[in-house]
Amino acid sequence: MTTILDPTDERKPVERQITPRSGSLSGVIGLLDISKPRGNVFLDALEQLLAKKLPDVTLKRFMKPTFAKPCPDPLRRQMRDECNFVIEALAD
């Protein structure tokens, strides 16, 4: 028998439950641009489509300062507090 020591941080990731799907869209939809080139082009088109199809929802735009780093906590909290849904867009 050989004993070795665990090289990891020994933490199991927290299992997160997906929020129950309501089947409909209402309230505020956040559109997050991660700052990749042309992400705004994609989100502009998406915003127009959503505004046309869902006139009752409010659309809000957000933008990460850089795609190369994780989303800053204040922005993450702001989206959590202000939105019912968030669509994160990746483009190039």
Place this chain on the structure above:
Amino acid sequence: MSSGQPDFALNDLAGNAHTLPDGKPSLICFVKDDCETCNTAAPVLEAFHRAYGSKLTVLLIAQSGEANAEFAARHGLSMPVLDDSACKTAFGWDIESVPSLFWLDAEGGVRTKFEGFIRSDWEALAADLSGATSLPAAQVDWGSLPAWRPGCGSKHLEPSVFDKLQAEAEGSPIRARRIEVASGDDVAEFMFDQGFSDGLPLVPPTPERVMRMLGGTHRDSQEVVATVPPNMGEATIEKIAINAVMAGCKPEYMPVIIAAVEAVCTDEFNIHGVTATTMGAAPVMVVNGPIRDRIGMAKGLGALGAGNRANATIGRALRLVVRNVGGATTGGVERSTLGNPMKFTMCFAEHEERSPWPALHVERGFEPEDSVVTVFAMTGGPVHIVDQTSRAPDQIAGSLGLGLEGVFLPKLHNLPIDALLVVCPEHLDTLTREGEYSKDRLRDRIQDVTMRPLSEMVQDARSGAGIPPETAAGMSAEALAQPVPKFAGKEYIHIVVAGSDAGKFSSAFHGWATGAVGSISVSKKIDIG
């Protein structure tokens, strides 16, 4: 147990369990079969047992495993001979050599103890035991015994045994979860299966190896050096040591690895992004200062790889920490399109002694006698710059500049992107053959020879990269004719010296997104302690 020596639970040759005698005086002696002095003492111990055994428990604690029985038979021993081949009792009693003899009173207190064989000591002990037990003195032919014979080192002090015992002892610096690998399992395969590996075999991080690795730093094993993205795992000195063992490091590399972990886990360096980017970036480590030679790093021949243990394994240890402590697994958060061999390891020392310039760490504000590690986020390299024929300083400087034009794409200029240029000694000699040629002059020359008009950067049929045509359409002819250098500023050009004296081959590492949007190179002083 009342006081004194730690208790034990050991079996005799017949398999009967024994513990430290309680409530009765005892004579306990540590022995091992292959020690000549123990073989000298054994008949004396047997005589003591026969003489005083009715009032005194005599026990031998033997370190030789199966040979313990041979030792007992050789001397016709009638007292219990206990098996301490794991040496835990010897470790707990903190002896240095064998034979090591203890006379304990009924409460466990030490009345007499000595090591080795000094005949007068043993003879005096015989008389004392006789007095204390009111029994006739043991029959020993003292005249036939040597006057003095030193003992042998206790087996538990052999480095491999001692490190293991220390790792298992109470108060051990080791806190990591222990993983038992069944004897039927191949340890190397097990580690692959657990996802601990970068794809290459690992050295099993046994407690004794990790103990030795911890000996390479003065820092406390539980000190948290950094939190490692993406999982924000805590990189303690111990966790770094475990990964350093797996990478194949020597303990003396530890200070460099610790500094490197500190450096990459800063906000500036942004190891999360460096790891995650589809572009396939990797940390490139440059080591400066006295530690380079002390740990035998390559700075001359083959500095950029391969064949030097320090260079190869220090870079690998850093990557394993990011993978295992940070949880950055390939296909998980690590998502590069093609990957990059520098993700296995990329670490080298600057050849300061061959350089006329201030060393990298001195340029960055450290003292020459400091040992420093600097990390760069690089996506490509080393890309060789071949020029065998330039003989004038500005010619070779020009070639070095042209060699950097491939960063990202030759067409793209004015890039706010780092490059790390590694100048080889022969190119350096050409640069300086007419006198001083400063790093700054070289940077200026690089910018100068890579000047191209903006019009060459416009998207066209040849290549759709660069300035969009609609943007170009809004620019004046004069603006489009304006020449721009390869780099948005000469501060993006980092220069070090490495390589052997033979060969006109310099090399360059190409950067990733540089600055607050991506990664900024970071230098950390190495804590030698």
